[in-house]
Amino acid sequence: MLDFFEMKGVPFTREILIEQLYSSSSYNEATARLEYAAENRQFCLLTGEAGMGKSTAVRSLVQKLDRTKYRYLYLCDSELTPKLFYREVLQNFGIHPAFRSTEAKRQYQSLMLDIYENERKTPVIVIDEAHHFSEPMLQELRFILNFKEDSMSPLTLIVVGQPSLRNQLKVKHLEAIDQRIQMRYQVTGLTEQETKAYIKHQLIVVETPYEIFSEEAIQAIHNFSQGIPRKINTLCSQSLLDAFLQGNKVVGESHIHRVINEL
Ligand SMILES: Nc1ncnc2c1ncn2[C@@H]1O[C@H](COP(=O)(O)OP(=O)(O)OP(=O)(O)O)[C@@H](O)[C@H]1O
Ligand SMILES: [Mg+2]
Structure with a gap:
């Protein structure tokens, strides 16, 4: 199929390099805000529907972080518990976690302060898939950020999840956490123009000389x-395959509709 469309690689995959990502307005804003949050040791909430590009924005932040200034950890576990959180952080930063939770918590506290005050680096902890978190885990966020009688935080905490997370935090007994959020951003979908530019961009990345997708096809994909x-x-990959199997060098609306029907 790559030969057929004269492509130098597979387009529309999740393996796309950071440098090759498409800069939509929402993606740009998300990454700029994440960077700001990281620099200023903020508590940041990044939300967006599934597949919108949240983890991708995080990936892009990670690439930008200067290793001499930051220590970084990404946790993605929908069943994360406070106990697991402290263990993971300690282990990943090279400390053997104590068996008792209260002790592990103390270890975590001194580790974060040590990194910030002595190593002079900012710990950046990202927790993804947070919309699945249990109530105790959400409650714990408060203690994860509480240092020196809650007068400061040595770390940047970025909590990522689907939009329902925003509402989850809006209930009365989680208000203390909601109030502590210093930066929030909801990633939004591409506009019609951006969808068009996105598809074009993906094709440029693989250096195909063809336009491939018709105007009507792009419109259908966007809708x-x-x-x-x-x-x-998904739509683009499948319709490319469909067009290839039919020996068509152009993906028209009909290919899109066939794929949509199969999905
Ligand atoms: N700016 C972009 N340029 C190119 N591809 C992108 C961009 N943003 C997202 N993608 C692609 O879209 C796919 C989905 O993005 P991502 O995994 O970041 O979504 P998500 O919001 O984390 O979804 P989920 O809630 O399911 O975890 C990825 O495979 C990624 O390659
Ligand atoms: Mg994700």
């Missing part, structure tokens, strides 16, 4: 995907 990058990727 069906609502500008969600993962959905666009």
